[in-house]
Amino acid sequence: MECTASRRLFNEVIVPNYSPSPIIPVRGAGSHLWDQEDKEYIDFAGGIAVNALGHCHPELVQALHKQSQKLWHLSNAWTNEPALKLAEQLTKATFAQQAYFSNSGAEANEAALKLARKYAKDHFDPEKTEIIAFDNSFHGRTLLTVSTGGQPKYCKGFEPLPGDITHLPYNDLASVEYHISNKTCAVIVEPIQGEGGVIPAEPLFLEGLRTLCTQHNALLIFDEIQTGMGRTGNLFAYQNYEVIPDILTSAKALGCGIPIGAMLTTKAIAESFTIGSHGSTYGGNPLVCAVASKAFELINDPVVLSGVKQRQRMFQSKLELFNQKIGLFSHIRTEGLLIGCELQKKWHGKAPALKQLAEQEGVMVLTAGPNILRLAPSLIIPPKDISQGLEHLTTAMLALKMDF
Ligand SMILES: Cc1ncc(COP(=O)(O)O)c(C=O)c1O
Missing domain, CATH: 3.90.1150.10 (Aspartate Aminotransferase, domain 1)
Incomplete structure (x- = not known):
């Protein structure tokens, strides 16, 4: 060798x-x-x-160097200053009030989808479990997120896949209107499909999804893992549309090369993640959050x-x-x-x-x-x-x- x-x-x-x-x-x-x-x-x-x-x-190198000499990791048994600072930055700049930190985009989406199922069970009906997603989308490679993305080339061989996920054509509001019901707990969508070929959602599609989700007590999840953190010229792509999601996921440019993801939501929804209901050993560790916090400051300019x-x-x-x-x-x-x-x-x-x-x-x-x-x-x-x-x-x- x-x-x-x-x-x-x-x-x-x-x-x-x-x-x-x-x-x-x-x-x-x-x-x-x-x-x-x-x-x-x-x-x-x-x-x-x-x-x-x-x-x-240079400023990210400096932030990494500075934090690397102070504190790297604690686990979720203790909170830390950089994570609190980053959560404050993200919530101040968006519709969200609270953040959950993960290590990747897939994990941020996994958290979002689990939260949506839990929220529906807590507030509505134990059978309100359906997730609506769109053809040609990409949400990550964990078993739940790859099934939500639904592309056969990524799912094949990993069956049985998690159930109650429906795929509908992107930008086709009529099909969502026809399909959505009180059994739907979440609609997850990329405001611009990235892996799918840089295909933007039409404003009327996202506006329609917002109305339908509200009517059916389903949560609207925007996967902004590729489109967020300044990529489209706004901090997040949802800010280009007049549509506010219930949950937003971010990763990729959030850490500018340091592995971190975030799920952002409102307090009322976040309450369904009670103590111990979800977690990650590394998520929100001080080293990554210190770098992401500096990256946020530099990008949100x-x-x-x-x-x-x-x-x-x-x-x-x-x-x-x-x-x-x-x-x-x-x-x-x-x-x-x-x-x-x-x-x-x-x-x-x-x-x-x-x-x-x-x-x-x-x-x-x-x-x-x-x-x-x-x-x-x-x-x-x-x-x-x-x-x-x-x-x-x-x-x-x-x-x-x-x-x-
Ligand atoms: C829209 C979107 N969601 C989720 C993911 C998965 O992120 P990660 O690879 O960090 O798990 C990606 C990665 O390409 C993505 O583009």
Whole structure:
């Protein structure tokens, strides 16, 4: 067995549920990454919408360093100052009054769905257990959240799946109207489907879900794990719509690279989590909360948030211009700095090949399924890095056209 870190070693020692790129990044700064050979890349992937402030932001490094010398972990038998500060920041800036901290997005959604079931049993009917979710959504990989996302490719082989989850077409209010009943305890929705291809909810759809949930005493859960923390140019995407959910989940950019998730809700709903009814050893530990609290302070800044919109316009106009010349994409959707470029039918299935070519040219990108190139760069990526990364991407687009 080889001892140096390589893709071959990965194959030897890591469970084969991922297929990472052959290159191994070893350091990052801002929107730049360097691999083992010191080759430089512009990062438009952002750790899948996590590195909202780029790599090794000096103020986050400082917050991590400072807290690492004070206190790392206590468990939930004691509270801690950074967790209380972060909960105050999140609740002051949103509709929510209380926060539950987890270690990941899936766990935040797991908590939200469990809370919705418990709330329905506490206040209404023991049989009020149905969860409505939407086709093509993604809510995580625990058994409950992967079943809620419902995509066969992620659920297959893990049966029996948790029951009483109904999947309906996204943006189809009539089907929810037809289906929802007093047995529904929750409707969970991504305001913009991220993994599903950067597909935004129509305002009337979310408004209709709000009305239907209220009518049927069901809780409306917004999964903002990918769309939250400034990604769309508002702190959370729900703030772009005139719709307030009952529960909101956040993760990814909440920690900017430190593993943390949060479930936010009102006091009246939170009361259904009584002492001992749910928990996590690490959730809300002082080390992660100190970093997340600093990240929150940096992101929840009007200059950063309006900068997201400026950068979005830059991506949109440049991508459209290149695409006019190259003609690879049928749609370019920019939702703040969550960007989905859908390949024309002729190029369907080629998103992974484009990602690979882009990497060879020196820009890291993501895909969302086989047909969509997805970008989720740092919210503060300098304009010159946008230009340079897009130049590399254009070369990759041309190479794709030549190759196939
Ligand atoms: C909308 C959404 N929900 C939940 C998750 C799961 O988050 P995690 O991977 O941190 O468990 C993701 C991750 O991609 C996501 O995009």
